[in-house]
Amino acid sequence: MQKYSFLSLIKNAFSAHKGWEVAWKDPTPKKEYDVVIIGGGGHGLATAYYLAKEHKITNIAIIEKGWIGGGNVGRNTTIIRSNYMHDENGLFYEKGMELWRSMSQDLNFNIMFSPRGIINLAHSDAQMNAYTRRGNSMRLNGIDAVLLNREEVKKKVPVLDFSDNVRFPIFGALMQPSAGTARHDAVAWGYARQADSMGVDIIQHCEVTGFDISNGKIQGIKTSRGDIKTKKVGLCVAGSTSILAEMLNMTLPIETHLLQACVSEPIKPILDHVVTFGAGHFYCSQSDKGEMVMGGDLDGYNSYAQRGNLPTLQHVLTEGIAMFPFLSKLNMLRTWGGIMDMSMDGSPIIDKTHIAGLYLNCGWCYGGFKATPASGFTFAHTIAQDKVHELNAGFRLDRFSTGHLIDEKGLGTKTWIS
Amino acid sequence: MLYIKCPHCGLRSQNEFAYGGDASVKRPELNKEISDQEWDEFVYLRKSPRGKHLELWHHVSGCRQWIKVLRDTSTHEIFNTYKSEEKVG
Ligand SMILES: Cc1cc2nc3c(=O)[nH]c(=O)nc-3n(C[C@H](O)[C@H](O)[C@H](O)COP(=O)(O)OP(=O)(O)OC[C@H]3O[C@@H](n4cnc5c(N)ncnc54)[C@H](O)[C@@H]3O)c2cc1C
Numbered sequence: 001m002q003k004y005s006f007l008s009l010i011k012n013a014f015s016a017h018k019g020w021e022v023a024w025k026d027p028t029p030k031k032e033y034d035v036v037i038i039g040g041g042g043h044g045l046a047t048a049y050y051l052a053k054e055h056k057i058t059n060i061a062i063i064e065k066g067w068i069g070g071g072n073v074g075r076n077t078t079i080i081r082s083n084y085m086h087d088e089n090g091l092f093y094e095k096g097m098e099l100w101r102s103m104s105q106d107l108n109f110n111i112m113f114s115p116r117g118i119i120n121l122a123h124s125d126a127q128m129n130a131y132t133r134r135g136n137s138m139r140l141n142g143i144d145a146v147l148l149n150r151e152e153v154k155k156k157v158p159v160l161d162f163s164d165n166v167r168f169p170i171f172g173a174l175m176q177p178s179a180g181t182a183r184h185d186a187v188a189w190g191y192a193r194q195a196d197s198m199g200v201d202i203i204q205h206c207e208v209t210g211f212d213i214s215n216g217k218i219q220g221i222k223t224s225r226g227d228i229k230t231k232k233v234g235l236c237v238a239g240s241t242s243i244l245a246e247m248l249n250m251t252l253p254i255e256t257h258l259l260q261a262c263v264s265e266p267i268k269p270i271l272d273h274v275v276t277f278g279a280g281h282f283y284c285s286q287s288d289k290g291e292m293v294m295g296g297d298l299d300g301y302n303s304y305a306q307r308g309n310l311p312t313l314q315h316v317l318t319e320g321i322a323m324f325p326f327l328s329k330l331n332m333l334r335t336w337g338g339i340m341d342m343s344m345d346g347s348p349i350i351d352k353t354h355i356a357g358l359y360l361n362c363g364w365c366y367g368g369f370k371a372t373p374a375s376g377f378t379f380a381h382t383i384a385q386d387k388v389h390e391l392n393a394g395f396r397l398d399r400f401s402t403g404h405l406i407d408e409k410g411l412g413t414k415t416w417i418s
Numbered sequence: 419m420l421y422i423k424c425p426h427c428g429l430r431s432q433n434e435f436a437y438g439g440d441a442s443v444k445r446p447e448l449n450k451e452i453s454d455q456e457w458d459e460f461v462y463l464r465k466s467p468r469g470k471h472l473e474l475w476h477h478v479s480g481c482r483q484w485i486k487v488l489r490d491t492s493t494h495e496i497f498n499t500y501k502s503e504e505k506v507g
């Protein structure tokens with residue numbers, strides 16, 4: 001594989017940039033693989049990368065029905081954080097933070113990780129107390145957390161509305177300084193390029209249409225480009241999980257819902273951090289290009305349409321303007337949506353299944369981008385060793401029937417409310 | 419914007435409604451031994467189909483009745499709406 005560096009950039013400049021190798025190939029599917037990963041999103045690509053790198057399994061195919069990066073990995077608002085209260089989530093996402101910090105070097109691809117800090121606003125004494133508790137839980141797990149008072153928030157984010165007669169006065173905030181953002185496309189491309197170089201076949205425009213199972217064991221998959229034999233299949237299809245589960249005769253604690261996001265026209269730097277207004281449904285950061293990147297709430301009913309509906313967008317932006325009045329003066333550049341695998345307790349599932357050789361990775365809700373490296377790392381372990389890693393041991397599929405939920409937000413089973 | 423025909427009030431915009439999820443889910447019967455498996459199916463497991471989905475909506479800013487709506491989850495086409503006690507078949 002050609003290494004990307006300042007030197008290679010100069011060298012290729014002399015040949016008018018015609019000498020660059022392709023970043024990943026376009027192979028035709030083989031008859032058989034040791035492992036097949038379904039879904040070429042962030043999680044599928046990272047899983048293949050770690051299978052090859054950590055477990056030396058390289059006879060792998062990633063089967064993607066569209067193109068890599070066309071799913072949620074290329075549709076999210078790129079927030080990376082580990083500000084969770086429960087151990088299962090906190091430790092898992094903190095492992096992720098460690099992997100994010102070295103990802104550009106590990107992948108030899110600039111993923112533009114920007115640890116600019118996330119600020120969760122609080123609007124009452126009760127919310128400050130809840131954030132104090134969450135912050136303390138985070139610190140017990142070695143995760144950085146700082147409680148900010150009103151004056152400190154004002155210093156960091158002066159463009160918030162600090163005037164007197166507001167419906168949600170700002171009391172303070174919980175901040176995780178090491179949280180931030182990264183370039184989502186680069187994450188997909190970086191993993192793809194490395195996985196390809198270690199021998200992984202990335203097969204795009206190939207849809208999985210069925211499974212070959214006998215004696216309770218996976219024997220292969222059926223695709224739009226023919227049958228493929230394999231003893232191990234990892235499912236990483238995010239919002240399409242329930243569709244594939246139906247092919248497997250499985251019913252999961254998952255519902256698919258739509259989340260929208262939008263960006264404004266680019267403006268000069270005005271917001272240094274990621275800011276969330278959790279009492280409403282709004283969050284915001286500013287991209288390197290200057291656009292305000294904004295998101296909020298689910299559309300609120302089961303949906304497989306990768307496009308949104310205006311009432312939700314209006315609701316989200318109304319709340320945004322309540323916090324950041326200057327937003328009302330900006331033009332909207334673009335809006336889009338992605339379909340998400342909402343789990344019944346808001347936490348993910350990375351586990352084996354009752355079918356031998358079938359492994360499940362789903363339930364990422366609207367927070368799966370930040371999970372990408374840790375998910376790939378632990379899912380690769382689960383597939384290669386046929387047992388869960390200690391970091392995903394809590395993300396069991398059977399936790400719903402045994403009562404071991406990881407109910408981070410205490411919202412219950414109405415996935416569309418969260 | 420979705421427009422939902424409430425069987426009691428007529429065609430109204432989605433802003434008047436709150437969503438209530440899959441309407442095909444059945445609570446286990448009272449006064450009998452209920453297994454963990456049955457509770458699991460009732461409380462947590464959902465088919466979440468792409469395509470036709472029978473679901474509950476609450477006309478909360480209207481007549482306040484719960485209704486059933488047969489809607490396509492990928493095109494958002496609404497085929498039919500029913501009163502809560504009406505049989506769908
Ligand atoms: C608007 C929006 C904002 C978000 N913001 C954030 C955020 O700020 N921070 C954060 O952490 N997370 C965020 N998320 C969530 C995050 O993007 C997802 O949880 C995560 O990307 C899901 O994992 P993935 O990358 O593997 O999914 P995807 O990229 O969706 O990959 C799944 C792939 O499976 C493929 N597939 C499906 N069916 C088949 C089939 N039958 N055969 C073959 N391939 C198939 C799909 O084409 C797709 O490419 C956001 C999501 C959205 C939509």
Ligand SMILES: [Zn+2]
Nearest residue numbers: 424427477481
């Ligand atoms: Zn009505």
